[in-house]
Amino acid sequence: MKKVSVIGAGSWGTAIAFVLAENGHDCLLWARRQEQVDEINNEHTNEAYLKGITLPSNLTATTNLQRAAEHSDVIVIGVPSKGIRSICQDLAQYIDEPKLIAHISKGIEPDTHKRISEMIEEELTAEKIRDIVVLSGPSHAEEVVLRHPTTVTAAAAQAQSAKEIQDLFMNQYFRVYTNDDVVGVEIGAALKNVIALGAGISDGLGYGDNAKAALITRGLTEISRLGIQMGANPLTFSGLTGLGDLIVTCTSVHSRNWRAGNMLGKGQNLDEVTKNMGMVIEGVRTTKAAYQLAQKYNVSMPITEALYKVLFEDIAPKEAVDQLMTRMKKQEVDDVFGSLFE
DSSP, X not given: OOEEEEEOOSHHHHHHHHHHHHTTOEEEEEOSOHHHHHIIIIIOOBTTTBTTXXXXXXXXXXXXXXXXXXXXXXXXXXXXXXXXXXXXXXXXXXXOSOEEEEEXXXXXXXXXXXXXXXXXXXXXXXXXXXXEEEEESSOOHHHHTXXXXXXXXXXXXXXXXXXXXXXXXXXSSEEXXXXXXXXXXXXXXXXXXXXXXXHHHHHHTTOHHHHHHHHHHHHHHHHHHHHHHTTOXXXXXXXXXXXXXXHHHHHOTTOHHHHHHHHHHTTOOHHHHHHHHOSOOHHHHHHHHHHHHHHHTTOOOHHHHHHHHHHHSOOOHHHHHHHHHTSOOOOHHHHHHGGGOO
């Protein structure tokens, strides 16, 4: 049995804590709101995020961040990307010796273009971090807590750190592979939310399976193209955190990014969608960052550019699709793999 702290009691943070507790670990889940903590501790539920699910009785929650930080040598951070810096700043004051930090967040910071692990490293500083591990893959929280077979990847610079996280989480329904490509895993995890917005828009417009299949395929090309320029291993994008995560996020009603895109395709504006969702839509924030990165690295990302125009320049979704379909003619294979050989 290991002691593990999970920071963030949203759907995914709770699901991760669910797996840890079921594996027999002493898992402490941190949440901001006392009423949520009381519900988890007394009712063993978290209805706002995982309806109808009974949580393990050995899973406990707290609003005391100091207690969570001091509880274990392994801390899993699961807050939205926009909250990464502030939560790490708060954690830093309670960490006295290096800890293994894992994160389950997905996104890229606009303007700075920092990945999640880079933000964590900047805010916690090296002397408080033993290593940083990214846990990511095609994994809807709603299915994990039903114990449906799920497979993810733990990525870290040090192989032993990835294996440590693998050992904590592995069980008969939650399988974990290891990888050393932190850049590729984080880029795939973040940018799939951008493409999922596009898939939702396509479905909202009623365009069907042909259009969505093309969007997913060409979306993977854009993710790979940018990731390679940023130093990622090209093979990562054909794996769980690339193609796998992209498929599940673009095709499932569990995906909040797909749902948000679907509302946009049906005519709602971004403010209306954000209000109706009631949860963070990571793809919106990441679209801005991805658009900036495409310019920075001079990488062609037409789907990302079209989504940026829909979200931030008030271009109608149908007009954006028309612009994509009438772009200059290209040869597919060279377009996909050309950057590998430049």
